Amino acid sequence: MNAVPLSPTDRSTIKRHRDRAVTDRAALYDVLDAGPVCHLAFVTDDGSPVVLPTCYGRDGDTLYVHGSSGAHSLGLAGAGSEICVAVTALDGIVYGRSVFHHSVNYRSAVIHGVGRAVADEEGKLRGLRALAEHVAPGSWDYARRPNRKELAAVSVVALDLTEAAVKVRTGPPRDGTEASSSPDVWAGVVPVRPVAGEPEPCPHVPMGVPVPEHILRRVGGTTASRQH
Amino acid sequence: MNAVPLSPTDRSTIKRHRDRAVTDRAALYDVLDAGPVCHLAFVTDDGSPVVLPTCYGRDGDTLYVHGSSGAHSLGLAGAGSEICVAVTALDGIVYGRSVFHHSVNYRSAVIHGVGRAVADEEGKLRGLRALAEHVAPGSWDYARRPNRKELAAVSVVALDLTEAAVKVRTGPPRDGTEASSSPDVWAGVVPVRPVAGEPEPCPHVPMGVPVPEHILRRVGGTTASRQH
Numbered sequence: 089m090n091a092v093p094l095s096p097t098d099r100s101t102i103k104r105h106r107d108r109a110v111t112d113r114a115a116l117y118d119v120l121d122a123g124p125v126c127h128l129a130f131v132t133d134d135g136s137p138v139v140l141p142t143c144y145g146r147d148g149d150t151l152y153v154h155g156s157s158g159a160h161s162l163g164l165a166g167a168g169s170e171i172c173v174a175v176t177a178l179d180g181i182v183y184g185r186s187v188f189h190h191s192v193n194y195r196s197a198v199i200h201g202v203g204r205a206v207a208d209e210e211g212k213l214r215g216l217r218a219l220a221e222h223v224a225p226g227s228w229d230y231a232r233r234p235n236r237k238e239l240a241a242v243s244v245v246a247l248d249l250t251e252a253a254v255k256v257r258t259g260p261p262r263d264g265t266e267a268s269s270s271p272d273v274w275a276g277v278v279p280v281r282p283v284a285g286e287p288e289p290c291p292h293v294p295m296g297v298p299v300p301e302h303i304l305r306r307v308g309g310t311t312a313s314r315q316h
Numbered sequence: 317m318n319a320v321p322l323s324p325t326d327r328s329t330i331k332r333h334r335d336r337a338v339t340d341r342a343a344l345y346d347v348l349d350a351g352p353v354c355h356l357a358f359v360t361d362d363g364s365p366v367v368l369p370t371c372y373g374r375d376g377d378t379l380y381v382h383g384s385s386g387a388h389s390l391g392l393a394g395a396g397s398e399i400c401v402a403v404t405a406l407d408g409i410v411y412g413r414s415v416f417h418h419s420v421n422y423r424s425a426v427i428h429g430v431g432r433a434v435a436d437e438e439g440k441l442r443g444l445r446a447l448a449e450h451v452a453p454g455s456w457d458y459a460r461r462p463n464r465k466e467l468a469a470v471s472v473v474a475l476d477l478t479e480a481a482v483k484v485r486t487g488p489p490r491d492g493t494e495a496s497s498s499p500d501v502w503a504g505v506v507p508v509r510p511v512a513g514e515p516e517p518c519p520h521v522p523m524g525v526p527v528p529e530h531i532l533r534r535v536g537g538t539t540a541s542r543q544h
Binding site for chain 2: 099124127128130132135138139140141143170171173174176180181183185186187188190191194196200216220227228234264270271272273274275277278280281282283284285288289290293294298299300303306
């Protein structure tokens with residue numbers, strides 16, 4: 089699978105900062121694994137753009153999002169119209185000698201395609217499993233799985249990962265040539281990463297129930313979903 | 317200013333999880349301060365949605381984004397068409413007893429409006445200052461400010477904060493009623509926050525140049541831009 093290119097079309101070909109474009113599928117997976125939240129854009133009936141944050145999951149080359157089966161946004165996203173999904177991981181703040189060369193280090197993926205409503209129970213379960221294992225690895229086996237009533241209450245939309253643009257910025261600011269003219273100015277990068285803190289039990293959990301291993305494993309680490 | 321409501325129109329009125337809707341302006345500022353990256357959505361000439369991550373800044377009730385003056389996306393965003401901007405801060409992973417009640421704790425703002433290209437130098441400087449001080453507080457006074465050539469090379473787009481929806485989820489999973497039927501299952505929240513690490517100097521910075529106070533202040537803290 090890793091050999092399949094991202095097949096960029098014209099709109100998924102990065103035109104600005106081409107040096108930041110990455111074209112292999114492993115890089116796309118890497119960004120998507122950084123989740124847990126994506127930003128889903130669609131066009132409303134009156135032609136206006138809307139972007140909403142939502143959780144997502146990946147199973148092979150399919151991205152899944154979900155929501156209440158009554159949610160208008162999910163209905164639009166799964167109605168066979170074009171949607172666009174962005175996932176962005178912030179890796180650092182870039183301090184240049186000049187304001188102009190301030191930036192951020194990041195990894196981002198922008199995926200274009202037509203959303204597909206998943207109607208059958210088996211497909212929904214596959215999507216919800218991908219979502220659960222992305223946001224909370226280990227939960228599919230530990231927690232109670234969705235029952236028929238819950239499956240009916242949730243909409244699942246699938247998006248094929250066929251048209252995507254991956255962009256990555258790393259390293260120091262690009263104004264090193266100004267170093268000699270500003271010898272007393274500090275420039276560089278402040279790295280940033282999401283860190284998970286101590287688990288806070290729900291007040292209804294009986295005393296003595298231990299925090300399971302798959303959750304403890306997150307503490308102090310980043311929120312990237314695939315630590316295994 | 318804090319007394320001005322978010323003036324929600326129909327599309328900025330939250331229909332799903334109304335309990336998560338927040339309608340005061342201070343909450344909007346709180347989410348926007350959590351940056352530094354927003355997701356900007358617009359509609360292309362052929363009617364397709366596009367969402368891109370980009371840095372932003374806020375000055376009063378105006379949001380600013382910027383980009384290369386040749387960037388097609390910024391051109392579209394500032395051409396008087398509808399745009400939509402989302403800012404999302406992830407605060408935690410919510411582990412339910414059931415997969416269905418897994419969720420994330422977050423604060424999000426979704427802003428609708430018409431982007432306005434900022435053409436004059438004074439306006440551009442105001443926008444760039446808001447951007448710099450948002451992403452890298454203290455840099456406007458410490459680093460070299462944009463010169464005329466740099467100002468010409470950058471496009472700045474302004475968006476009024478008049479139509480926005482703020483949504484916040486906090487607290488434990490909502491399936492506490494299942495606690496008695498799953499007495500051995502742990503449920504709760506793993507808090508998540510972005511943490512800044514040790515500054516990494518650019519290789520061109522001369523030996524002995526100290527990391528300035530406004531940057532040191534970030535280390536170990538979150539990336540929220542307004543710590544003052």
